[in-house]
Amino acid sequence: MSIEMNQGRMEELSRVYRDGLLEDTLPFWTKHCVDHEHGGFMMSLDRDGRLVDTDKGVWQQGRFTWLLGELYNNVEPREEWLELAKHGAEFLDQHCFDPSDGRMWFHLTREGEPIRKRRYAFSESFAAIAYGELAKATGEDEYADKARMTFKRFVDHNLNPQGVEPKFTEVRPTKSLAFPMITIATAQELRDSIGLPDANEWIDRSIETIRRDHLSSELRCVLETVGPDGAFVDHFDGRSLNPGHAMEGAWFIMLEGKLRGDDGLVKTGLQMLNYSWEHGWDEEYGGILYFVDSKGLPVQEYWHDMKFWWPQNETIIATLMAFLLTGDEMYGQMHSKIHDWAYKHFPDPEHGEWFGYLHRDGSRSSSLKGNLWKGPFHLPRMQLTCWKLLELERV
């Protein structure tokens, strides 16, 4: 019972993504998460928007600020979006940097007092793209400076961490897919918003790292954690694939291929998608699994077989992009499978937005709409990206 990806289906999907973004996801957050008293956003919301924890995650401050600026710059210049984006950036400025070392925090109280900083520096990457959109929206150099500064701190800290106690000894050094992958997306965003001069170099360098060290044609997978030289680490951590993460990387690279008209990049992205589908698609229940062992052995992480919202979001983007770039109906079928499974299980028919955490069989594990990890990012980015991809197709 397969749905053909024809003009009618594409128009229907385009509406689903656009209306979902503008009439469901975005209103849920703008209505419930804005802290008018202390600034910034409170994302720990239950299914009906009720606040369950006043703490603020720094990732989510940057991500929502980015989304609002992105919508203002690329959908329509609604003043309320720009105002909210400025509200987010103000909280970033005032509370999210540690003056003692310039690094960003990870977790704050409602009032902006710091609770936790992490060993890595992804708060910086999300702040960078937020500042970038505000620079583009307002034309103010100060935002562009902050975007460049936080991007620099993101890459500097990841390449050469200072002042943090390493989690592991030097006995079995490893590196993760996250850094090159997030570097690609961050540089793509900053190239678009502030014309970051060395964006292409960072993207080239990151894609080269992924191709050389993480993409294994022997194991037919994208390795999440490898040795510094790309060696396979035959232990729990080194064998654990994160197919949703690899799907995300796949579409970043396909997008780069599309923008540059570079078929080699598109092929790399397709290969990452194919491998990640082979490992990640759950043949028994549907949906993309969180962690899968590259050799089919058991995984150590407890939530390995849960269905989180974001791997589905990233797979929906990757498969749609693959279909539109290649016209290959195989990708159209994959897109239908993941789209239909996700839309059957994740949306909350009563209060809108998506649930975040389902069991393997698609039943609900938690009623949370947001927390330190989930906020208005993967879902609305998927809705925006897929809507725009389909809209371009119709032109």
Next chain:
Amino acid sequence: MSIEMNQGRMEELSRVYRDGLLEDTLPFWTKHCVDHEHGGFMMSLDRDGRLVDTDKGVWQQGRFTWLLGELYNNVEPREEWLELAKHGAEFLDQHCFDPSDGRMWFHLTREGEPIRKRRYAFSESFAAIAYGELAKATGEDEYADKARMTFKRFVDHNLNPQGVEPKFTEVRPTKSLAFPMITIATAQELRDSIGLPDANEWIDRSIETIRRDHLSSELRCVLETVGPDGAFVDHFDGRSLNPGHAMEGAWFIMLEGKLRGDDGLVKTGLQMLNYSWEHGWDEEYGGILYFVDSKGLPVQEYWHDMKFWWPQNETIIATLMAFLLTGDEMYGQMHSKIHDWAYKHFPDPEHGEWFGYLHRDGSRSSSLKGNLWKGPFHLPRMQLTCWKLLELERV
């Protein structure tokens, strides 16, 4: 359809626990986990005993060594158990201490090279009870010295951590139930094995901490994480209860009450049990949940509603002990519920031992029998403790 806890049922249960320990759990591990080449034990086994990761967790080295010594000292002096316990202690001595600061590692390679040390010091508590049993079994002072030394390092590091970067800032300091709870059990074991002189003081102090700071009659729960003075922390972490952990603490304290003939201690343990059952027992599917919010709000940890093996083990002990101490049939009924649910879902009928990780509905999430966290500890300790409790009852 309730089973009365009569003489026949108790005799049947005693057999189930004893035979399970000696004919199922113990042989599974002695057959599959011993590393004859590099020493110590490799616990990352699949359901059939096949090795899936050669790395060694330090907790499990200490815990299995303790179990073997405990069996030698309290069940029967089988030479093979003593030899294996010495084999474990030798690996602890040779590889599990960091010479640079005397602290113990958490995670090693097969060869004993260090991969990770943690901020806390529970490796030390498990090593302490392992050395204690060997001191009792062999009469050698050197083991007793090591038991005292590692116990001292365990309490010293937890009360005054040195040389570790704290995970959180000073903005919202908290403390956990784990330290006083593990201190009770460790001191009880060392009092029994080496006559630790200040064992009772440590136990009294820890019980006082739990009663004063963690046991909340207002919220009817045992708080896992509280402020330094026991204040309720109304955020995800402060609200998250760990009912299996509190059940474990409950029987440590009931046991202390039983040994001292102190009804007040028994009552504290019963109260902890009652509260933890109210929050932790899953009325819908059965079994004890991993995390539950004390106010009924959603929990942030992903695996909150999974059924892990060890909370069931600890609840089986706590409810049986409560029944035998009070004769109250309510506890007999609780024991039947948790015993029957656990024995229906966790044992592996094909290869023996228990699975560790089930979904909320009791279906299996992972085929692993062991990893860095699961090894021969909670299950065999439950089997031994319950068997011995029931055996004493018959005398």
